[in-house]
Amino acid sequence: NAGVMQNPRHLVRRRGQEARLRCSPMKGHSHVYWYRQLPEEGLKFMVYLQKENIIDESGMPKERFSAEFPKEGPSILRIQQVVRGDSAAYFCASSPNYGGVSYEQYFGPGTRLTVT
Amino acid sequence: DAKTTQPNSMESNEEEPVHLPCNHSTISGTDYIHWYRQLPSQGPEYVIHGLTSNVNNRMASLAIAEDRKSSTLILHRATLRDAAVYYCILKGSGGSNYKLTFGKGTLLTVNP
Numbered sequence: 179n180a181g182v183m184q185n186p187r188h189l190v191r192r193r194g195q196e197a198r199l200r201c202s203p204m205k206g207h208s209h210v211y212w213y214r215q216l217p218e219e220g221l222k223f224m225v226y227l228q229k230e231n232i233i234d235e236s237g238m239p240k241e242r243f244s245a246e247f248p249k250e251g252p253s254i255l256r257i258q259q260v261v262r263g264d265s266a267a268y269f270c271a272s273s274p275n276y277g278g279v280s281y282e283q284y285f286g287p288g289t290r291l292t293v294t
Numbered sequence: 295d296a297k298t299t300q301p302n303s304m305e306s307n308e309e310e311p312v313h314l315p316c317n318h319s320t321i322s323g324t325d326y327i328h329w330y331r332q333l334p335s336q337g338p339e340y341v342i343h344g345l346t347s348n349v350n351n352r353m354a355s356l357a358i359a360e361d362r363k364s365s366t367l368i369l370h371r372a373t374l375r376d377a378a379v380y381y382c383i384l385k386g387s388g389g390s391n392y393k394l395t396f397g398k399g400t401l402l403t404v405n406p
Contacts, residue, residue: 182337211392221338221396234390269337273392282328283394285337 180205182272182286183252190292191260199255199289203272210253211283212245215267227253260293267291298382303401306372314367314400316382321362325386329356329367330394331378338381338396341367377404 183202191197203210212224214237224237227247235245242260247253257264267290271283299317306312318327328343342349342356344365349356355368369376381399385391 209392211394213394213396220398221332221394223393223395226392234392236390237393271338271394282340282343284340288337 182207182270182284184268184270184286184289186289187287188290188292190294192294193261194259197257197260197264197291197293199257199268199270199291201253201255201270201272201286203253203270204274204284207272207274207284209273210247211271211273212253212255213269213271215269215288217266221269224255257291260291262293265291265293298384298397300380300382300397300400302398303403305403305405306369307405308374309371312369312372312376312402312404314369314380314382314402315364316366317364318382318384319363321384322386325384327356327358327362327365328383328385328394329354330381330383330396331376332381332399333375333378338394341380343385372402372404374404374406377402 182204185200208229210227213221214224215221225245226234230249242258244256267288269285269288271285273281273283326343326345329341330338331341332338342351342354344356357366379399379401381396383394
């Protein structure tokens with residue numbers, strides 16, 4: 179019973195390059211959440227997606243960041259023209275239903291992005 | 295979202311019980327209390343959640359005060375693998391209640 183999978187686990191990009199982070203939710207889960215953990219800071223919500231829909235992207239930086247969760251395949255968090263400040267751990271979580279008050283979220287191992 | 299207050303750090307010995315406190319004095323009647331933990335270099339892991347009654351699962355127990363202004367996560371026998379940051383999070387009934395709002399949590403150190 180595979181958990182949430184994220185790849186790559188580690189990603190190194192030079193400033194100005196693009197970073198693509200992938201997340202496969204747990205089997206049967208159709209709700210995906212992305213969080214970011216900057217060095218020495220807590221986890222912050224970025225975006226909530228359902229299949230083919232962005233429900234809430236209020237935590238995403240306005241520029242360079244985008245997310246999708248297509249009908250088929252993993253969810254993708256895309257960062258264009260990366261800068262050093264994007265270096266962080268990016269975690270994906272999933273839940274089986276609308277992630278309301280009583281539902282837990284299951285997290286992946288994260289992708290650690292380093293921008294050089 | 296209502297705020298929670300946790301001690302920055304706690305220390306325990308292996309095979310002893312650990313009681314991790316959380317204060318949430320502004321909790322509303324429909325807020326659930328969730329606990330997650332994050333082991334070093336890993337993603338957060340769901341531990342337990344509850345509303346009013348005490349809850350038990352294979353990982354831990356959650357004791358909720360009668361007035362719901364505080365709760366305690368109980369690890370019955372700490373192991374070295376329980377060393378982690380523990381987060382107490384309230385999830386309310388508002389429109390964006392799917393968001394987990396992580397604070398600084400409690401860093402639990404387990405001594406062999």
